[in-house]
Amino acid sequence: xxxxxxxxxxxxxxxxxxxxGFSKLIEEVAGTDIYACYQCGICSGGCPVNxxxxxxxxxxxxxxxxxxxxxxxxxxTIWLCASCNTCFTRCPREIDLPEVMxxxxxxxxxxxxxxxxxxxxxxxxxxxxxxxxxxxxxxxELYMNFARKTGINxxxxxxxxxxxxxxxxxxxxxxxxxxxxxxxxxxxxxxxQVEEGEDEENEEG
Amino acid sequence: xxxxxxxxxxxxHATAMEYxxxxxAVCKELGIEIAExxxxxxxxxxxxxxxxxxxxxxxxxxxxxxxxxxxxxxxxPCAACYHFLARANEILREKPELKEKINKVLASMxxxxxxxxxxxxxxxxxxxxxxxENIKKKIAKPLTGLKVAPYYxxxxxxxxxxxxxxxxxxxxxxxxxxxxxxxxxxQWREWKTKCCGGALQMIKEDAxxxxxxxxxxxxxENGADCxxxxxxxxxxxxxxxxxxxxxxxxxxxxxxxxxxxQLLGLALGLxxxxxxxxxxxxxxxxxxxxxxx
Numbered sequence: 281x282x283x284x285x286x287x288x289x290x291x292x293x294x295x296x297x298x299x300x301g302f303s304k305l306i307e308e309v310a311g312t313d314i315y316a317c318y319q320c321g322i323c324s325g326g327c328p329v330n331x332x333x334x335x336x337x338x339x340x341x342x343x344x345x346x347x348x349x350x351x352x353x354x355x356x357t358i359w360l361c362a363s364c365n366t367c368f369t370r371c372p373r374e375i376d377l378p379e380v381m382x383x384x385x386x387x388x389x390x391x392x393x394x395x396x397x398x399x400x401x402x403x404x405x406x407x408x409x410x411x412x413x414x415x416x417x418x419x420x421e422l423y424m425n426f427a428r429k430t431g432i433n434x435x436x437x438x439x440x441x442x443x444x445x446x447x448x449x450x451x452x453x454x455x456x457x458x459x460x461x462x463x464x465x466x467x468x469x470x471x472x473q474v475e476e477g478e479d480e481e482n483e484e485g
Numbered sequence: 486x487x488x489x490x491x492x493x494x495x496x497x498h499a500t501a502m503e504y505x506x507x508x509x510a511v512c513k514e515l516g517i518e519i520a521e522x523x524x525x526x527x528x529x530x531x532x533x534x535x536x537x538x539x540x541x542x543x544x545x546x547x548x549x550x551x552x553x554x555x556x557x558x559x560x561x562p563c564a565a566c567y568h569f570l571a572r573a574n575e576i577l578r579e580k581p582e583l584k585e586k587i588n589k590v591l592a593s594m595x596x597x598x599x600x601x602x603x604x605x606x607x608x609x610x611x612x613x614x615x616x617x618e619n620i621k622k623k624i625a626k627p628l629t630g631l632k633v634a635p636y637y638x639x640x641x642x643x644x645x646x647x648x649x650x651x652x653x654x655x656x657x658x659x660x661x662x663x664x665x666x667x668x669x670x671x672q673w674r675e676w677k678t679k680c681c682g683g684a685l686q687m688i689k690e691d692a693x694x695x696x697x698x699x700x701x702x703x704x705x706e707n708g709a710d711c712x713x714x715x716x717x718x719x720x721x722x723x724x725x726x727x728x729x730x731x732x733x734x735x736x737x738x739x740x741x742x743x744x745x746x747q748l749l750g751l752a753l754g755l756x757x758x759x760x761x762x763x764x765x766x767x768x769x770x771x772x773x774x775x776x777x778x
Contacts, residue, residue, distance in 0.1 A: 329680075360689060363684075364680040368644045403688055408533060411544070416498070419499055441725055444725065445500055452498070452499050460594055466590075468540060471590075472540075
């Protein structure tokens with residue numbers, strides 16, 4: 281067969297457009313077998329966020345199997361997954377969808393895919409920067425940096441809640457920094473190296 | 486004596502400080518010994534694995550290794566910390582190659598992940614180790630007449646592969662605790678495990694508000710005087726965002742949201758201040774009046 285009708289998108293895509301290495305990479309990183317999926321859809325039925333998703337979790341898995349990398353990585357679905365684990369808990373094929381979604385997020389960041397929901401990428405990246413700097417999350421700084429990158433209106437919208445938290449004494453003005461923060465930075469750095477090393481292995485393979 | 490290494494996590498040191506205050510107070514009252522982990526770092530939450538999977542295991546691995554050194558199980562009240570620490574523990578036990586890689590990195594900090602310790606949630610410890618019968622003996626002020634909606638959220642009970650202490654679809658621990666303190670328990674079936682939207686509060690607020698609205702409305706429909714939870718993110722959405730949800734949907738919801746340790750503390754006879762009840766946004770006045778008799 282020259283082409284395969286992609287049921288999920290309604291488009292006809294050519295076999296050569298599929299990226300067969302993509303599904304393999306996702307499986308290796310997420311540590312779960314996406315080809316085990318037989319499209320029953322229990323994941324999509326129970327997904328609390330399905331009503332705002334471009335593609336449902338079931339569709340994302342099918343698209344990932346087919347190697348539709350660009351459609352998957354630029355979809356809003358991956359950023360809307362709330363990591364609630366309802367899908368994984370119910371999946372009769374024991375596919376770890378939250379790990380798949382997280383892996384897709386990290387691939388989208390790594391490969392610089394423009395996100396339809398920029399806030400997702402920015403939030404997670406900013407949080408990790410915050411962890412790297414202090415070893416713990418400092419909420420005020422996280423929020424300021426998040427607003428700086430996503431727009432000042434975010435800050436204005438959240439101001440009432442921020443003030444309530446502040447009035448209740450629940451926001452710390454100065455960050456808590458762990459003693460071994462330098463060693464933690466080294467740990468994060470080596471994490472990067474391990475990941476990059478794995479990428480090379482995958483490309484070679 | 487029950488003795489654990491206490492892992493508060495970032496939230497319990499800030500936006501969920503009342504959960505920290507109440508959990509410490511309750512453990513003290515029950516004689517459960519807890520000592521805060523020295524120099525703990527963030528568990529990575531839902532952010533780390535969205536950026537880098539290795540990092541999402543390496544971060545909690547350092548905390549697990551500290552607990553290994555102390556030879557004590559971790560007590561983690563925050564649902565997200567509990568989830569991500571338990572996840573890393575499970576993955577590292579199953580993957581010796583990964584454990585080896587992580588230990589090479591940890592060696593520079595004189596730490597080693599051994600996988601000897603368990604990550605425990607205080608609800609599990611109170612219900613299963615301390616035993617509900619022993620709790621009942623300590624109740625000074627039974628919360629008779631109070632109707633409680635137990636709300637579990639997601640991360641504490643799912644997935645059952647590493648969040649093992651309760652049933653993921655029909656959890657019981659909060660229900661049992663609420664009944665043990667003398668409260669009436671709202672039977673709201675699937676709603677007790679419906680997701681509140683979690684971190685979507687910052688990513689897609691309208692979706693989060695819709696999810697949280699449904700939970701608050703169902704709690705009121707079921708005649709609950711309050712919701713009881715064990716997750717700082719659920720609490721943030723249900724409590725802090727409640728007035729915003731009322732404004733956005735033209736509603737008049739009034740559902741105080743308590744941490745489970747605050748509810749238990751009241752029944753043990755601790756004062757609202759000792760339990761940080763002044764820190765929640767939706768006034769717990771009607772709860773305190775019901776308790777005062």
